[in-house]
Each structure stands twice: as C-alpha cells, then as structure tokens.
Amino acid sequence: MDPNLKLSSYDYFLPQELIAQNPVIPRDSSRLLVVKPEEGIDHKIFSSLPDLLLPGDLLVLNNTRVIPARLYGKKSTGAMVEVLLVEEKYPLCWLALVKPGKRFSMGAEIVFEDEATGAYLKATVVDKDEATGGRIVEFTVGNRVSFWDVLDKLGNIPFPPYVTQSEALPSQYQTIYAQKQGAIAAPTAGLHFTEDVFNRLAEKQVAIAHITLHVGIGTFRPVEVEDILNHEMHQEWIEVNQETIDKIKETKSRGGRVISVGTTVVRALEGTFAHHNALMPYRGKTNLFIYPGYEFKVIDGLITNFHLPKSSLLMLVGALIGRERLLSIYQRAIEEKYRFYSFGDAMFIAPKR
The missing domain is CATH 3.40.1780.10 (QueA-like)
Known part of the structure; x- marks a missing residue:
C-alpha cells in the first residue's frame, strides 16, 4: 500500500x-x-x-x-450531567454529547440553572444520533428571554481534551x-x-x-x-x-x-x-x-x-x-x-x- x-x-x-x-x-x-x-x-x-x-x-x-457549549446540569433524579452542544439543528434544538449518555432515553429532562443570576434552561431528549452516540435535545427558555443570553450565563467555553491544566x-x-x-x-x-x-x-x-x-x-x-x-x-x-x-x-x-x-x-x-x-x-x-x-x-x-x-x-x-x-x-x-x-x-x- x-x-x-x-x-x-x-x-x-x-x-x-x-x-x-x-x-x-x-x-x-x-x-x-x-x-x-x-x-x-x-x-x-x-x-x-x-x-x-x-x-x-x-x-x-x-x-x-x-460558543459556551459545555453545560453542567441535573436530571430529575438529582444526578449531575455534563452536556456538550455540538451542532444546532434548528432554533432551540441541538445535537449534544451527554455524560453519562447511556442513561438518557427519550423524554429525559435536564435542568441547568444559576441561582445567582436566575438563569434557567431545561433540555428534553427528543432523539438519539447513531453517528455520534449523542442525543438530540430541545431547550425550553422563559418568556422574552434569549437562548443565547442564557447560554452565555450558564455555559462554559470548551477547551480541547488535551488542555487539562489551563x-x-x-x-x-x-x-x-x-x-x-x-x-x-x-x-x-x-x-x-x-x-x-x-x-x-x-x-x-x-x-x-x-x-x-x-x-x-x-x-x-x-x-x-x-x-x-x-x-x-x-x-x-x-x-x-x-x-x-x-x-x-x-x-x-x-x-x-x-x-x-x-x-x-x-x-x-x-x-x-x-x-x-x-x-x-x-x-x-x-x-x-x-x-x-x-x-x-x-x-x-x-x-x-x-x-x-x-x-x-x-x-x-x-x-x-x-x-x-x-x-x-x-x-x-x-x-x-x-x-x-x-x-x-x-x-x-x-x-x-
């Protein structure tokens, strides 16, 4: 070859x-x-x-x-969840990598909130993506609130996986x-x-x-x-x-x-x-x-x-x-x-x- x-x-x-x-x-x-x-x-x-x-x-x-694509939230059970937004499919709907991913079936909900700022997001799993092993999640935001403004408050800029002590x-x-x-x-x-x-x-x-x-x-x-x-x-x-x-x-x-x-x-x-x-x-x-x-x-x-x-x-x-x-x-x-x-x-x- x-x-x-x-x-x-x-x-x-x-x-x-x-x-x-x-x-x-x-x-x-x-x-x-x-x-x-x-x-x-x-x-x-x-x-x-x-x-x-x-x-x-x-x-x-x-x-x-x-974008501040890394989010930390909780399931309804109280278990901590890490979500990495990968690609916007359409407004408020994203392909995301979820840890731990195997536990997320259709309809599972994740809540992200910051008590200090009052920022709040809820994501619902609506589908699975076979190619990446990720989930399609749909976000709910409050009235007269921009998704991007809330994401700026709740999300974190994701450094690459090999940057571990920055x-x-x-x-x-x-x-x-x-x-x-x-x-x-x-x-x-x-x-x-x-x-x-x-x-x-x-x-x-x-x-x-x-x-x-x-x-x-x-x-x-x-x-x-x-x-x-x-x-x-x-x-x-x-x-x-x-x-x-x-x-x-x-x-x-x-x-x-x-x-x-x-x-x-x-x-x-x-x-x-x-x-x-x-x-x-x-x-x-x-x-x-x-x-x-x-x-x-x-x-x-x-x-x-x-x-x-x-x-x-x-x-x-x-x-x-x-x-x-x-x-x-x-x-x-x-x-x-x-x-x-x-x-x-x-x-x-x-x-x-």
Whole structure:
C-alpha cells in the first residue's frame, strides 16, 4: 500500500510537556516556524509575519466564534450531567454529547440553572444520533428571554481534551476577529493575530477576507482505519460569500497569493470549489477529505498550528508539502521545543511563488 494512504504513516511521538496548556502573552509573541518553498526552515516570532508576506497577498481567516457549549446540569433524579452542544439543528434544538449518555432515553429532562443570576434552561431528549452516540435535545427558555443570553450565563467555553491544566481565560480561546457564533472549538491558527499585526499587514498592502466554518466535534475525532481511503470524513458547516470569492479572483488575476489562516479555511475554500468545480459562493456543508495526492485549487500558502498524530488535519498539511517532509519538520520542531496544539506555536508554509 502507498505509505501516504496508511494511517500509521502519520504517527509521531510528542513529549507530554510540549502540549501547550496556556497561550503566550501577547498573542503574537508565539514562535513561528517558516517552511520555505523548496527546502529548509526558518525560526521566527509570529509578530514578524507581515515581513514574510508580499504586497497584494490575500489572507483568508475564519470568523467563527466559539460558543459556551459545555453545560453542567441535573436530571430529575438529582444526578449531575455534563452536556456538550455540538451542532444546532434548528432554533432551540441541538445535537449534544451527554455524560453519562447511556442513561438518557427519550423524554429525559435536564435542568441547568444559576441561582445567582436566575438563569434557567431545561433540555428534553427528543432523539438519539447513531453517528455520534449523542442525543438530540430541545431547550425550553422563559418568556422574552434569549437562548443565547442564557447560554452565555450558564455555559462554559470548551477547551480541547488535551488542555487539562489551563489557566487561560475564555477570551484567550477566541480570535480577536470572531463574529459568527457556532463553533465548539477555536480556529487556532487565528489565535496569534493581534491588532498590531493587522495594522502592519494593512501597511504592507496585504488584503484580508473571511469565511465561516463552525468547527465541530469531528476536529478531535481521530482517523481509526489503517487505509485512510476508508475514513468517513465528518461534515462541517461553511459559508464562503461573494465578497470573499471576488477578493480571491482579484488576487489571482494580478498574480497575488492566497494564504489560508488555518486548516478550517483550507477546507472551506477547497470544499467550496469542490462543490461547484469553480470559484463560486457556497453556504452548506462540506466533508472534503484532503490528503497527499490532492491538488489544491484555491490556496497557495498556509498558516497553521501543529496537529495531533494520525489526524486528518496532519494529512491535510501533508498534502501541501509532502508527508515525509512534514514529519521531518515536526521532528525538528520537537527538538527545538516548539509548543504544540491549540495554545501552541504556529507554522507558516510559504507559497511556492
């Protein structure tokens, strides 16, 4: 079998102490590993990013906003329950992961309340989701009360499962340009950006565009089949509007470079192209699986964090620079003690042109 199609070919050993538990302050003081187009790497600080880009380049960012999706409540029996909201099916109805899940049959009720603020929610289990093992829950809120306002009072921002000893504030797991509510995980490549970086990008005449991809639970789900062609990619909701499409076309028409800020932007842009087989706006779901051998249609470069072993995100980055080179760079990053994963350092894969 082609090694690029074997799950075991995307494994590497990461010392536990290199899993970042807290973000650096300020955000743009994180390290930036620069992957040169042909060979070699450089070690920079993220605040130097504007110096690495060219006038006329276009950065595309994901403006999704992480919601306080983790809730703690009680069953009618008094038993404590943890609920993670995964995806809004329609207003007040959500796919959720419930702990302990096996005890939740149809009609089971969970109450969430905060006596200090008077915030109150009730959820009723109305269905089961076979694909995730989760439950479909329908919320009841009081009259003249917004669900989102109550969720802000009762919910907690869900940090990734490998962040176990963090002192980070919820705002530190949110990009400074986050706008559209719906994600349960941050588009972490964007966490490094500051107003100062954006101001210097503007001075350099680097353009900015946005897409929306609401990061879901699938981001943390490992690939579990050795032949990755048998992997069933999770779906994520995306929106790429006409303004962003126009900016991409304009950039490409004058020889500029389109640089994706994060793997979520890659999936959104390439998924949009795959849906139409052309650069056109799209609003819907994508389950595009990108791995070595994929020919990129939209993006030229990528800013990203370091990803988990055997993950679809690692395969996506391997598609851009080659699996063997990627793993060699990861090994070097480990030797240089880069900080990994969501609160960790960044990598800039410079375009080939």
